[in-house]
Amino acid sequence: MTxxxxxxxxxxLLAASCIGAMAQNIAIVNGKAVPTSRLESMLRQMERAxxxxxxDAAAQIKDRLVLFEILSQEGQKRGLDATDxxxxxxxLLRQNLxxxxxxxxxxxxxxxxDAEIQAEYDKFVAxxxxxxxxxxxxLVEKEADAKKIIAQLKKGGKFEDxxxxxxxxxxxxxxxxxxxxxxxxxxVKEFAExxxxxxxxxxxxxxxxxxxxxxxxxxDDVRDAQQPKIEEVKQQIVQQFMQQxxxxxxxxxxxxxxxx
Numbered sequence: 001m002t003x004x005x006x007x008x009x010x011x012x013l014l015a016a017s018c019i020g021a022m023a024q025n026i027a028i029v030n031g032k033a034v035p036t037s038r039l040e041s042m043l044r045q046m047e048r049a050x051x052x053x054x055x056d057a058a059a060q061i062k063d064r065l066v067l068f069e070i071l072s073q074e075g076q077k078r079g080l081d082a083t084d085x086x087x088x089x090x091x092l093l094r095q096n097l098x099x100x101x102x103x104x105x106x107x108x109x110x111x112x113x114d115a116e117i118q119a120e121y122d123k124f125v126a127x128x129x130x131x132x133x134x135x136x137x138x139l140v141e142k143e144a145d146a147k148k149i150i151a152q153l154k155k156g157g158k159f160e161d162x163x164x165x166x167x168x169x170x171x172x173x174x175x176x177x178x179x180x181x182x183x184x185x186x187x188v189k190e191f192a193e194x195x196x197x198x199x200x201x202x203x204x205x206x207x208x209x210x211x212x213x214x215x216x217x218x219x220d221d222v223r224d225a226q227q228p229k230i231e232e233v234k235q236q237i238v239q240q241f242m243q244q245x246x247x248x249x250x251x252x253x254x255x256x257x258x259x260x
Contacts, residue, residue, distance in 0.1 A: 026062050029069040038065050106249055112241045120237045121230045133184065133195055134221040136177035138162060139169040139213050146207035146214035153203060159218055168213060177218075183225060188212075195219055 025033040042061050075081060112120070136159055140146050149162055160176030167173030184192035194208040194215075200222045207214040 027066050027069075029066060030073060032069065032073065034065050034069050103246060106246065107242055110242070110245050110249075112238055116241065117234060117237050118230070120241060121233065124233070124237075125227050128183070128225060128227065130183060130225050131196075132181045132223050132225045133219060134181050134223075135179045135195055136160070136163065136218040136220060137169070137172065137179060137191075138167045138177050138216045139173075140166060140216075141168060141213050143207050143209070143214050146216055149216050150204065150207070153216070159203070181223070181226070191215060191217070 024036055026036050026039055027034045039058065039061055042065070043058070046057070080086060138146075138149055138159070140149065145166070149157075149166065152162060153159060160178075163173050163177030167177055169177075172179055184196055186192075187195065188210045190208060190210045194204065195217055198204070198217065198219050200219055203218040204216045208217055209215075
């Protein structure tokens with residue numbers, strides 16, 4: 001069974017990792033301490049990332065940290081940490097960590113309130129209101145072909161059968177020309193205007209030309225737009241809110257900075 005780190009799990013792992021070692025260190029390598037804080041940091045990183053971990057994760061991380069210390073000491077012996085390239089990479093890593101911490105700290109103190117979430121949801125509902133249409137269509141390349149199909153339909157031809165046989169829109173054509181419930185804004189202008197003007201239960205009397213070809217449209221039903229409940233989109237609203245706030249904060253800092 002896949003397991004994930006929780007705060008209690010981290011505490012248990014840390015307690016287990018300290019057996020046989022000093023509380024503040026997980027090991028002493030060539031006289032140099034490997035502090036428990038490094039293990040704590042790696043465990044927290046795994047928790048934040050939501051990565052699955054085996055039950056012996058603490059022991060595995062301890063072994064890795066000890067190996068890191070051994071190799072790190074070897075690198076220092078060789079003077080590899082004194083090169084300009086190493087120092088440049090180290091500075092970039094330091095900056096990256098600071099950037100992450102700055103943004104994490106900003107987001108902690110700028111999470112949206114319930115009132116702000118409600119306001120964003122109300123905007124969403126207002127922008128996505130109106131009517132939704134359930135329709136079928138047949139798409140052909142030539143106007144003459146569209147007129148022939150309209151004539152067939154008037155003589156009793158079955159819309160779904162003709163769509164399966166003749167529609168260039170293979171996706172809807174395989175379903176007899178069926179389209180999902182959608183608002184007019186989901187379609188190109190000419191299609192949307194014709195569909196809205198026809199009304200429920202009507203089929204195109206003349207071909208509807210768009211950039212894709214010529215359509216024969218049948219409007220099956222019309223309803224008020226169905227809106228998701230606030231609980232269903234709350235997380236998306238929070239994420240969008242935080243992205244906007246974070247972007248504004250970054251631009252504010254950029255504007256204040258003296259760049260020469």
